[in-house]
Amino acid sequence: MYRWDFTPVLANADLLAAGLVNTLKITGTSLACGLVLGLALALLRLSKHRWASWPAGFVIEVFRTTPPLVQLFWFFFALPLIVGIEMTPFMAAVVTFSIQSAAFFAEVFRAGIVSIERGQWDGARAIGMTHAQALRRIVLPQAVKRMIPAFMERTIELMKTTTLVATIAYADLLYAANEISQKTFRPLETFTVVALIYFVVITAFSLVARRLERRMAISGESTVH
Amino acid sequence: MHRWDFASVLANTDALLVGAIGTLHIFAICLVLGLSLGLVVGLGRYARSRWLYWPATAFVEFFRNTPVLVQILWFYFALPILLPFSVSPLEAASLGISLNSAAFSAEIYRGGIQSIERGQWDGARAIGMNWAQAMRRIILPQALKRMMPALTNRAIEIFKMSTLASAVAYVELLQQGKLIASLNFNPIEAYTAVAVIFFVFLWPLVQFTYVLERRLAGDE
Numbered sequence: 001m002y003r004w005d006f007t008p009v010l011a012n013a014d015l016l017a018a019g020l021v022n023t024l025k026i027t028g029t030s031l032a033c034g035l036v037l038g039l040a041l042a043l044l045r046l047s048k049h050r051w052a053s054w055p056a057g058f059v060i061e062v063f064r065t066t067p068p069l070v071q072l073f074w075f076f077f078a079l080p081l082i083v084g085i086e087m088t089p090f091m092a093a094v095v096t097f098s099i100q101s102a103a104f105f106a107e108v109f110r111a112g113i114v115s116i117e118r119g120q121w122d123g124a125r126a127i128g129m130t131h132a133q134a135l136r137r138i139v140l141p142q143a144v145k146r147m148i149p150a151f152m153e154r155t156i157e158l159m160k161t162t163t164l165v166a167t168i169a170y171a172d173l174l175y176a177a178n179e180i181s182q183k184t185f186r187p188l189e190t191f192t193v194v195a196l197i198y199f200v201v202i203t204a205f206s207l208v209a210r211r212l213e214r215r216m217a218i219s220g221e222s223t224v225h
Numbered sequence: 226m227h228r229w230d231f232a233s234v235l236a237n238t239d240a241l242l243v244g245a246i247g248t249l250h251i252f253a254i255c256l257v258l259g260l261s262l263g264l265v266v267g268l269g270r271y272a273r274s275r276w277l278y279w280p281a282t283a284f285v286e287f288f289r290n291t292p293v294l295v296q297i298l299w300f301y302f303a304l305p306i307l308l309p310f311s312v313s314p315l316e317a318a319s320l321g322i323s324l325n326s327a328a329f330s331a332e333i334y335r336g337g338i339q340s341i342e343r344g345q346w347d348g349a350r351a352i353g354m355n356w357a358q359a360m361r362r363i364i365l366p367q368a369l370k371r372m373m374p375a376l377t378n379r380a381i382e383i384f385k386m387s388t389l390a391s392a393v394a395y396v397e398l399l400q401q402g403k404l405i406a407s408l409n410f411n412p413i414e415a416y417t418a419v420a421v422i423f424f425v426f427l428w429p430l431v432q433f434t435y436v437l438e439r440r441l442a443g444d445e
Contacts, residue, residue, distance in 0.1 A: 066427070
């Protein structure tokens with residue numbers, strides 16, 4: 001019978017904490033960039049001009065249809081050689097996960113904007129707003145509210161996807177697990193603890209998301225996915 | 226300016242072919258295991274008995290709320306400590322991806338079954354079917370049709386997740402891409418080729434889900 005011993009893992013709590021901070025750093029940065037970029041992609045995709053909507057559609061399709069790990073390797077190993085700049089693992093990860101989540105967010109934004117009734121646009125136009133004003137003041141505020149559950153879901157996916165950075169040696173939580181397990185020869189305890197940390201953080205986040213969703217349901221808003 | 230040279234990749238077509246077979250191999254395993262285990266767990270989530278409901282719910286919550294790469298590495302590095310035998314890269318990756326997909330597809334099955342109107346159950350019962358017969362002959366066939374787009378999406382996710390098996394050195398497309406890149410010093414072409422191959426495999430599947438979604442929206 002195997003004797004579990006968590007003390008060597010707990011002795012390395014500082015490594016785990018630093019890893020968790022880095023995981024949250026990548027998630028936060030990619031989320032912020034992904035949202036901005038996703039909105040831009042959605043607006044381009046909705047544009048009447050083909051030279052705007054087709055390239056945006058192409059970027060969205062490519063990043064939704066290829067595996068995230070392939071994208072990460074491409075941005076880390078291939079892109080620096082093409083453009084001639086050094087890429088740190090952190091940069092490569094943020095670029096990859098920002099564009100990748102932007103592709104998914106773009107579809108959420110698009111569905112949200114399309115879900116707003118034509119009359120809202122007409123009303124805004126009738127009181128003299130330009131297209132940009134109507135979008136910013138009338139349509140987006142209503143659309144974003146409907147999109148919140150989809151955003152939350154995507155953010156959870158993003159946090160789980162950030163574990164891929166461990167494969168290019170960025171010191172996130174999973175990388176810390178590798179390091180500790182090699183140092184202490186306690187892979188069972190280390191990987192179990194790290195799985196539990198991810199579980200606690202992600203569950204906490206999804207509970208908040210569910211509460212928000214329920215509040216939204218009470219206020220009678222429909223949501224988009 | 227970089228001069229693209231795909232000759233060095235094309236010279237390694239056989240290595241890519243081996244990788245493609247590895248990818249399809251693990252994809253097939255995880256698709257079958259993940260979707261069938263998902264049905265079992267989904268029925269557990271739908272069950273009234275607490276003894277079925279709680280374990281199924283715990284399973285779904287745990288596997289949905291942890292990253293699949295952590296699961297794969299757990300099965301590869303941690304599980305063998307508890308077992309009297311070692312775990313191969315294929316086994317570890319298949320376990321991680323299959324159980325993860327089972328948790329996600331369980332929720333699809335549950336939602337699909339719940340979406341079938343109460344009257345269908347009553348009708349099946351009225352003509353003398355028991356629970357299992359009603360489920361198999363009346364409810365599931367109708368629910369499956371509604372679940373098709375979501376299940377196809379799951380299949381696409383499984384295909385993409387198969388690349389994570391490279392983290393435990395299972396020989397699949399990305400792993401072969403790494404090998405070609407390090408032997409020929411051509412990461413740009415090697416990784417671009419791998420990305421294109423995945424796109425070519427998955428793009429038709431993605432289009433297929435759009436068709437399914439549109440057809441379903443038209444039917445309902």
